[in-house]
Amino acid sequence: MLIDSFSAPQRAVFDELIAERAKRVPLQHLIGTVAFGPIDIAVGPGVFVPRPETELLVAWALDRPLPPSPVAVDFCSGTGAIALAVAHARPDARVYAVELDPDALAWLRRNASLRIGAGDTPIEVIAGDVTDPAVTAALDGRVDLLLCNPPYVPEGTPVPAEVADHDPADAVFGGPDGLTVIRPVVVRAAALLGTGGWVGIEHDEAHGHAVADLFADAGGFTEIEVHPDLAGRPRFTTARRV
């Protein structure tokens, strides 16, 4: 026999959560956190919910033969999921997280302080536009690892209600072809990375080899590789600075 062990107030809260979810409010907003690899990240209105496919980008990065005490940069950091996952896995790293949007920055700073509470190495938050060379000029030539999950969905692409109504549009859509942020990020990667440094950029499945072509056209990169997501679709491209 099933026993309903909810108290009446608990049942009311549960019913309210179910009603919100039925209205397509993301589960992660209702719970208030999302698991990203081994760490929990706080999320809610005003910031992009980290996705499982981005864990593949981080796993690739952590598998690189990085030098001791590497300098790592997370461009378009949102909640800080990528930066914090790298800092968690590599306590010796100096990790910078760059984000433009004030609402996202508030979540990023909150997550950064929560991870300090969890014993992780602090990350450094930089408020600014990743496409503006002045914002990260101080790191030029010093970066061992640059990761970026930018807004990349081509404008006009239909997206589910959870995304359309709850992820900030500037976090999702990357201009007419989805490459508006990625193009200048490739240019910044060439300036930021030291010799042998690695870069990985997540992108839309529709981009196929487009980001690999940007790296090839920019020059100064080797080991350019397009990686599939768990469904076998091309979803992030990586390269190494020569």
Ligand SMILES: C[S@@+](CC[C@H](N)C(=O)[O-])C[C@H]1O[C@@H](n2cnc3c(N)ncnc32)[C@H](O)[C@@H]1O
């Ligand atoms: C797809 S979300 C990714 C967030 C996070 N990296 C993740 O993987 O969950 C893209 C983020 O880039 C930020 N963004 C968009 N354009 C930017 C720019 N030019 N400079 C800095 N951040 C930007 C958005 O505010 C958003 O937080």
